[in-house]
Amino acid sequence: MILVIDTSGPVCAAGIYDAGSNALIASISETLGKGHAERLIPMIDEVLTQAGMTLQQMTRIAVTVGPGSFTGIRVGVAAARGLALSLGIPAVGVTTLEVVAEQVLEIGPPAPVVASIDARRDEIFAQVFAPDGEALTEPGAYTYDDVRAIVARFDGILAGSGAAALDGVAHDADAYPLDRIGRIGARLPDDTKASPVYIRGAGAKPQVGFAIKHV
Structure with missing residues (x-):
């Protein structure tokens, strides 16, 4: 069983994900x-009570690590790390961009997915993923024109x-469903660090250009 935590935005969420039944x-x-x-x-x-389980039955913790709210990310990561240390289980970090990409990757897209927030x-914030889920670029903060160039290149x-932002359309904040966080967290290696992904600091300027992931 996986304890799933998301505090990367205005939503605070916790869940129990069963990797065996994928639910x-x-x-x-x-x-x-x-x-x-x-x-x-x-x-x-509360969520453990709802599931009729205890923390000791968890085999790992999956937590969103950003990009997103600086404060929220710190809260979630600190809680995940502390609980994992006390329980002797892995705490793995899932990026919000991975979650955004998952909703397309799960249907087997014919082309790379440009996850954007x-x-x-x-x-x-954007990152490119191959149809098999491999990250083709590092996550970064980009100008609108840079994102258009990334989409065209790949x-x-x-x-x-980010798609709505490019079109100038009003939109809600991205949602990060706990089942997708759990699914991604279940397949990550145990040594995947639960480390914050902030991308930019206060007053930072957008990244210029974009970097292809080194392999």
Whole structure:
């Protein structure tokens, strides 16, 4: 069983994912905006009660590591690491861009997927994934024109809120479903670090150009 945690945005969520049946068996999700630190641990207790399970039955923890809210990411990662250390199980980090890409990758796309998240300030967080899920670029913060160039270069399928941002369309924040986080977390190696992915700091400028992942 996998304890799934997402505090990367305004939503605070926890769930129990059964990798054997490929299903989310319990979940709680609340839109808080702020207050993740105070709510997360009680929420984990609640979801365990809902599932009729204990922390000792968890075999790993999957937590979203960003890009997203600086404060939220720190809360989720710290909780995941602390619980994993006390339980002696792995805590693996799942990026929000991986979750955005998963909704397209799971249907077997005919082309690479450009996962994108509206980062505001005329920026878009983006990363390119091959149809088999392999990351072809590193995650980065890009200008709108750079994202258009990335899509053109890879002849990619643009997914996520960045697509609406490019079109100037009003949109909700990206959702990061716990079942997808759990599914990704289940297939990651045990040594995948649960380390924050911030991409940019306060006042940072958009990344210029884009980098192909070295293999």
